[in-house]
Amino acid sequence: MNEIRQNHHMKAAQPNRKLILWLAAIVLLFLFGVILVQTGHWTRSSELDHINTKAGDSLNVYTGDLQIELDKFEALPYILSKNPLFLQLLVELHDTKKLDSVNRELERVNTLAETSAIYILDKTGHALATSNWNEKVSFIGEDLSFRPYFQQAIQGNPGRYFALGNTSHVRGYYFSAPMFNGPEIIGVLTVKVHLQRLEENWAKGSEKVVVTDPHGVIFISSYRPWQFRALVPLTTEAVQTLRNSMRYGDIYPDSIGTGQLSSDKNGLHFISLKTDAAPLVDGKTSSRTDRRYLIHSHNMPDAGWTVHVLSDISHVDGQVRNIVLLVAFLLVILFLSAALFYNKRRARLKQNEFEAHSRRALQEMNEQLEQRVHERTRELTLTNIHLTREVTERSRTENELRAAQEELIQAGKLAAIGQMATSITHEISQPLAAIRMFAENSLILLDEQRQEQVRMNLNDIADLVIKMSRITSHLKSFARKSRATLEPVDLEMAVGNVMVLLSMEMRKTGTVCHCTVAKETYVLADQVRLEQVLMNIFSNALDAVTNQPEKLIFISSEKHGDEVKLIVRDSGPGIAEEHIENIFEPFFTRKQQGKGLGLGLSLSRSIIKDFGGRITAENHAEQGAVFKFILKSCHLEEGAHK
CATH class of the missing domain: 3.30.450.20 (PAS domain)
Structure with a gap:
């Protein structure tokens, strides 16, 4: 029964609530309109008052400038009307020499005063003398009796007038003063001022x-x-x-x-x-x-x-419109903010009810989830222990593999040195024999007191020692076991170092090497390991051309953007097409048994990959094999950062 009454009251209250909302909306619209109209009136009045104040200040400035300009010349005609030379001209009207003097004096004064023109009128209003007497447009002889400034001055009063010039057609303000001969007015002196x-x-x-x-x-x-x-x-x-x-x-x-x-x-x-x-x-x-x-x-x-x-x-009008639109926008924002606040408040009440209901449901779900999480955590713990053991085992295996690879790299370097041992021994034995000969010869020369010949022998011995030192230093650097560090490496120098070690072998086999590596070409690498790769590739090239009638090796470099390409080509028989894809695999070799394990190219590719580069192999269109190294280019100053 109570629910029926409550529903009846709610249905009866709905029309009243709608009526109140409509009345509130109408009142708000009316208030908005009043506010916007008043805002427009106030903005217009304020802006016009500002413009009026500024215009009043400007008017005072312009009026003051104009008054100062006029006051500056007001006394000039009165002063000039007292000039005896000018008065004498009016007394002696037919004196041409005096007329010329007056014209020149008027011209001088006009220039000094920076006026438009100065001229003298006789009693009839005709111009007798003027400052523009020698110009194309001159006032001399003009009848200006109709001008008010002449009529004012001829009656004994100072004259003022502004007009467009009757002869010059130039605007000006005219000041005039009567010229007296005793009590009699005999003429008028006029000053024309331009206001441009x-x-x-x-x-x-x-x-x-x-x-x-x-x-x-x-x-x-x-x-x-x-x-x-x-x-x-x-x-x-x-x-x-x-x-x-x-x-x-x-x-x-x-x-x-x-x-x-x-x-x-x-x-x-x-x-x-x-x-x-x-x-x-x-x-x-x-x-x-x-x-x-x-x-x-x-x-x-x-x-x-x-x-x-x-x-x-x-x-x-544009400013008024902008201000009114701004106020309207702010009012709309205010209204929407109030409506949003009201809706948020209602939504918050509903949210509180929903949260209370959800809290109870969540509490039940949490209890179930905690049980499931406990079970799942136990399973994950066991799995994590198993994974930890596998990761530890894999890390150990990787370290062993890395150590084995380092040993293989070092073994490869030592093997290369072993292969070159005979050539290097011959390279060193010849300078040693020469040193012995020079030393024995120097002893004899000392007994004979031939000091200059002894000095020449000692210089030759020093050159031979430097040559052997260069060979041994390359061997020492090449054989050193070191940890790889990436830094700028001079590619030309690395190629040159390897060529020094192989020079005896090349002379022995009659191989000719054409090297066109660009100077000051720096790549990001480890110098020792890069030289090991070059030693391996160059040695393979020497082996390839051994039985060829023409023994040639070509070494060149190209730079493309931030990469450097080193190209090694030989005149050997090339690589069989079916073996090109397999030559970089470990233990793959086409050499005779005992000549190698087939790890050189595999290790070379691994080393170049560690440098962030790549190596490829292909056959040349004419003859021989071509190996290409693509390495990252760098500058010397990048070394510390890398």
Whole structure:
């Protein structure tokens, strides 16, 4: 009865639980949306404030630079207007010699002051003298009475004006001052200043800087395509005024802006520029939508213009989007982490129940396993004892085999020396007989006081002793019983040592050896055992050519990558095809009884294998057998490591 009631309550609670979950999901989605919207607003506001602050600081710098540039030349026309030479020209208008002096002086001052031009106008506004008098474009004779700076100065006031040059078509800022002869104004002195240097410096910054006249026409710009274009669309009256004043010559400015000016609640001002007027961003083509800029402005009433800094805000939307996506990602991670924690907690409770049940089952299984392990351990212990005995026996057998192989190698060396005993005895007996003859001869020469002949005999005796010492040292080294150690071995030297021991036998049989082993060829081997292998192969080659009409042995070397190949070829009858595969087997020999046990080639292959190399045998296409040794190449400095 209680179970039925409990099931009834659980079924009734399921719809309520689903409703709560749906309501929680809706609330979470609403909170996510609010957080993301607020994040976007905050990010946009923060980034725009940063751009605005930076633009304000930059505007102060640009305005200061511009003001300093203007202040630098403001007093120049007033000072020059007091120059007696210039005043005298206006009094004596037809003095050509004085005109030439004035032109040259104006040219000198213009160069020193680094201005664009300096010129003098008479009362009618015609240029009498100018610093560019000797250039193709000269102001002399030009009627500039329509310029406001002339009209201001002719009335006794300092003049200021900026415009495009009527003759030179070069932009400039004009400073003018009246020239007095007593109380009478007799002319106007004008200084034209170019501002291109400021534009070049401004162009290096990240902001766009423009200077506009009262009508909004851009006179100075860090972005060249904006020059002489209006920041906002001009009214009909403004266009007519510009035409009448001829401030920009025959240029009639069009607008780069769409006319959309806006401000936000934080007091920031924005302007929209036409697509074709907006500069490219990072070299990429702009989209067809108008681009908005944050604009920061400062009015300069003395100069008659306004300085603007335009900051591109096209990247703000991308930053807002990235921040919103990041926050959304973090919120999702947070939500998933909470859900994961909840699921882990539920899973942990279920796991605890499962572990309690499993623990009891495991305890029963452990008891059974312990019994089985005990039985199996007893069996493995007996097996291990048996294996230990077998390993010990095998190790002992291997040591005995290794010792036997060492004895075989040593016996092979001694056998080779025994075979060469007659030749070596003859090699040593001849120098000994010569030494005896030289000694007896020297005694006679001493009695006759022939010291020089005695010295020559002693030198000959020393050479013969060196020759015998070389032979005995090779024999001693070859016969020494030593433990094999791998080290760099000079292959040419090893071949030469063996050839010394076999030289008498070769002369006796009339065998000619052609050796072309490369110099400074080092292989990884044990020198004594390598020479034993070479002795065995060379001796076999001598035996093979004994009954041949042409007795030749060829020894050469080749290097391929990290391997060195030593090739030994004879002019003997070669190896029977049916025996090639068996010649390296122990006790295999084709020699007569008593000439060998057939272990030489088997031991040679074993020794070469210990060096990490290999040996092969084949018949030459023309005549004779060919044995090839492939050994590892190395350098002298590898010896310590190996």
